[in-house]
Amino acid sequence: MNPMFARLSLLGIAVAFASLNAAHAANLQKGQALVNQGGCIACHGAGLAKPVSPDYPILAGQPQSYLFHAMQQYQAKHQTPLYGRDNAIMAGMVARFDTQDLHDIAAYVSSLKTPLYEPDMARDPRP
Numbered sequence: 001m002n003p004m005f006a007r008l009s010l011l012g013i014a015v016a017f018a019s020l021n022a023a024h025a026a027n028l029q030k031g032q033a034l035v036n037q038g039g040c041i042a043c044h045g046a047g048l049a050k051p052v053s054p055d056y057p058i059l060a061g062q063p064q065s066y067l068f069h070a071m072q073q074y075q076a077k078h079q080t081p082l083y084g085r086d087n088a089i090m091a092g093m094v095a096r097f098d099t100q101d102l103h104d105i106a107a108y109v110s111s112l113k114t115p116l117y118e119p120d121m122a123r124d125p126r127p
């Protein structure tokens with residue numbers, strides 16, 4: 001292989017990896033916009049922390065990867081009936097988002113102040 005070509009292909013691979021990383025970095029502002037446009041507060045409540053029904057989960061402050069995978073699971077069921085979380089409401093809500101949207105939404109929602117219990121490790125140590 002011509003050394004110049006080899007160097008250019010390596011550069012190409014490096015650039016490809018760099019843009020792959022950029023695509024995965026979550027954008028909180030985009031996530032906030034998608035949540036606001038998506039009408040999520042209609043059910044999950046103000047700040048996504050006060051659900052309108054006790055059956056609806058509190059989203060604010062849950063771990064980012066948990067939220068991301070939960071939303072992917074709703075999409076999976078929507079696309080392949082044999083796999084994924086089975087919830088008609090949420091399957092519909094997340095159907096139009098792409099993977100990057102889900103990363104952005106998860107990052108934003110995770111950043112919100114949560115009313116959920118956070119263990120006090122000093123007072124309540126785990127084995």
Ligand code: HEC
Pocket residue numbers: 034035038039040041042043044055056057058059062067070071085086087089090093094105
């Ligand atoms: C019409 C009511 C409704 C709307 C609007 C709604 N959700 Fe939900 N959401 C639910 C219900 C009900 C569940 C619980 C479903 C289940 O049992 O799996 C849920 C579950 C979730 C979960 C999983 C939480 C967990 O702890 O497992 C996430 C994440 C989520 N919703 C995100 C969103 C986002 C983001 C939006 C806006 C784009 C949204 N929801 C809009 C009703 C709604």
